[in-house]
Amino acid sequence: MVRREWKHLSGTGCQMFEQFPPEVVxxxxxxxxxxxxxxxxxxxxxxxxxxxxxDGKPVKQ
Incomplete structure (x- = not known):
């Protein structure tokens, strides 16, 4: 829920960042x-x- 409301944190001094596992990073x-x-x-x-x-299509690696 909080992650969807990140826009409302603008100007409050609070920030939100996505965190991913090391493999994904x-x-x-x-x-x-x-x-x-x-x-x-x-x-x-x-x-x-x-x-x-x-262009909207997933790219295979």
Missing amino acids: EKRRKLVPKMKDAKKEGKRSWIVYDTLYV
Whole structure:
């Protein structure tokens, strides 16, 4: 519940960050360069948990 209300913390001095297990952090770290390359090509790309999405479709590694 609290994670969905993070927008209301703006300006209060409180912050909220997502925390992932070390395995997921490592996987995300490897996906960031691929995400940046896709953005340079003009594609929409983002990472959800440990999955890279490019133009709305999950990318297999």
